[in-house]
Amino acid sequence: MKQRRYPPAPAQVYLFATCLVDMFVPQAGLDAVRLLEREGLTVHFPRGQSCCGQPAYSSGNPEQARAVALAQLDLFAEPWPVIVPSGSCAGMMRHHWPQLFAQDPVAGPKAALLAERVYELSEFLLHVLKVRFDVSGVAGQPPETVVLHTSCAARREMGTRDHGVALVDALPGVTRTEHQRESECCGFGGTFSLKHPDISGAMVQDKIASACATGCDRLVSADCGCLLNIGHAARHQGAPLPVEHIASFLWRRTGGAAKEQA
Missing domain, CATH: 3.40.50 (Rossmann fold)
Structure with missing residues (x-):
């Protein structure tokens, strides 16, 4: 790239x-x-x-x-x-x-x-923007362990994983862990999941199992298609894997959500 x-x-x-x-x-x-x-x-x-x-x-x-x-x-x-x-x-x-x-x-x-x-x-x-999130006033948030997921196109065309890693690793109270199938496709692939549902379903099951094996609190991604696919499959399986878009995760972990509620 x-x-x-x-x-x-x-x-x-x-x-x-x-x-x-x-x-x-x-x-x-x-x-x-x-x-x-x-x-x-x-x-x-x-x-x-x-x-x-x-x-x-x-x-x-x-x-x-x-x-x-x-x-x-x-x-x-x-x-x-x-x-x-x-x-x-x-x-x-x-x-x-x-x-x-x-x-x-x-x-x-x-x-x-x-x-x-x-x-x-x-x-x-x-x-x-070279953001340096001001988290000096953020208190009361429990520590979280997360895994990142990057769509195949985003990883290879935009290098999105590297950007997400840097931002997440800069957050206090957040531990990023990796799992064995992190670099694999989640099975969504846009219309691929519609044309090949059995293959897609098997791929997302592998992804969820690998992420859950880390004991993480949630999966974070910058790609909504993957989030919808993984999140829906996890709920269908009863797997303990909440998902969150990285924008919402960053906003929440840097105190934005708390300020909205105040």
Whole structure:
């Protein structure tokens, strides 16, 4: 993966929430906004946004993926960073949108310029904002042991695991542990879980068993598709494995949730 050069911290950013956050895990999107606003940024949310096009793209339908992605290109007109609380969606936008529009003289340059402004949330917090969470006033939170899960695309295209490791390891009272199947796919794979449910089910069972064997308190991830898959399967099995998006985890462990309740 090519080393990326990071700009100075901006004053304004866009949030591309992803369709899964919008429809299934809105709290993760809200907590992502809170993390960014706490660092002094103004967060803009273009209401016309929908999907990055990854489901169609990974299913071998580039024309449909182009149509979905094209509807997003003009929503982020200002030269602000586009923050995505999903490593796989960020990877789609940064690495595959320019390829989708490579032959389009109008949309191609737009996609290429936009791709350079796309950041996964953890990456942006760590390398652009260089966050140092103030936890001096955080008290009363019990210690937690967590395992991280990174989607296959996020791990390989955006290096999201490294960003998550650095942020989680900086939190007092939090112990990150690794398990034997951490680098394996959870079985979601977008439409893969629909086309091959038996294989997908076996993969997520292995993932859950391996994570639970560590005795962790919860599984944390920056990818909502994986969280939905692992969390639902764990509940179905009766496995003691709560799941939480990294935005919500960071917000909660740095006192944000307590301040909301006060």
